[in-house]
């Protein structure tokens with residue numbers, strides 16, 4: 001066989017998807033697995049959204065759409081950003097609907113990065129960012145953050161890493177894997193620096209609806225001076241428990257949005273037509289949506305507290321109290337490297353977690369609390385037993 005391309009050779013498989021697949025296979029084989037690996041809500045998509053999609057199928061909405069998406073959906077997304085996120089002057093021309101938030105991020109990177117460019121990524125990071133950057137021929141530059149700094153970067157970190165080739169800064173608040181949420185002031189300081197230096201910002205806000213303890217989500221694109229430099233990405237997966245629908249979106253200045261649409265038109269064409277009708281219902285039925293999202297958010301919040309207090313009671317584990325998304329990212333430094341820890345934990349106690357090394361930090365593990373209270377309680381007991389033995 002001839003050698004594969006440089007793109008195929010440099011890409012690694014998604015470790016989070018691999019771990020979830022392994023845990024699912026063990027479950028299917030009858031093992032009693034406590035699953036903390038998965039990055040998806042355990043809730044089902046609200047019925048009114050499903051019904052709208054089913055109706056669209058019955059109505060024959062089974063054809064191609066314009067690649068940027070269904071017009072009323074793009075308009076509804078523009079309205080959502082104006083009403084909820086404080087952006088102004090948007091039209092459908094600023095909005096691209098894509099097959100998943102992951103693809104929205106990919107398009108954003110492809111739209112502004114060229115070979116030789118550098119992209120600043122706070123670490124630990126969502127594991128797809130570096131791969132997307134490499135697929136654009138650019139180089140990821142990691143900005144290390146720590147437990148002590150609440151896993152946040154500062155302007156000094158950006159300044160120290162910036163070179164003539166710096167093209168893009170990736171901000172993800174609330175963050176996967178740490179769950180950290182930047183304040184408005186912190187985001188403005190970072191984006192202000194980028195705008196002054198002519199650096200684009202991709203603001204991945206896919207977890208925007210999942211914040212706790214009264215903290216507020218902030219979209220930097222709501223600042224008029226920042227808007228031309230900020231590509232905002234989001235989606236339906238996490239907010240509306242629609243991971244399998246594969247629907248994401250991006251908001252950008254018209255020239256960038258048009259470039260993203262051109263790329264998408266050759267890479268996938270439009271996101272699934274009838275799925276977009278379900279998404280439209282999610283945005284149009286405000287009262288129903290708010291109620292569903294709020295009840296999921298409250299359940300996540302309860303589980304976050306349950307998992308946090310359980311893990312904090314384990315000797316040798318240090319737990320960062322996240323305020324967003326549905327992950328905790330405790331330090332297991334006292335027990336050694338994260339992959340060995342996660343492997344043994346799955347083998348010996350049937351608890352699936354993701355080793356922090358997948359996100360660029362080998363001292364932590366990621367636990368998703370998008371799972372039942374009963375699983376959390378059982379998982380904590382098993383972790384306690386495991387950590388006692390691991391000490392010896």
Ligand SMILES: Cc1ncc(COP(=O)(O)O)c(C=O)c1O
Pocket residue numbers: 039099100101102103105126172175176204206234235236237238243246247248
């Ligand atoms: C930080 C972050 N961004 C984007 C996505 C993409 O989500 P999806 O492609 O399911 O919309 C994910 C999913 O795990 C994520 O964690």
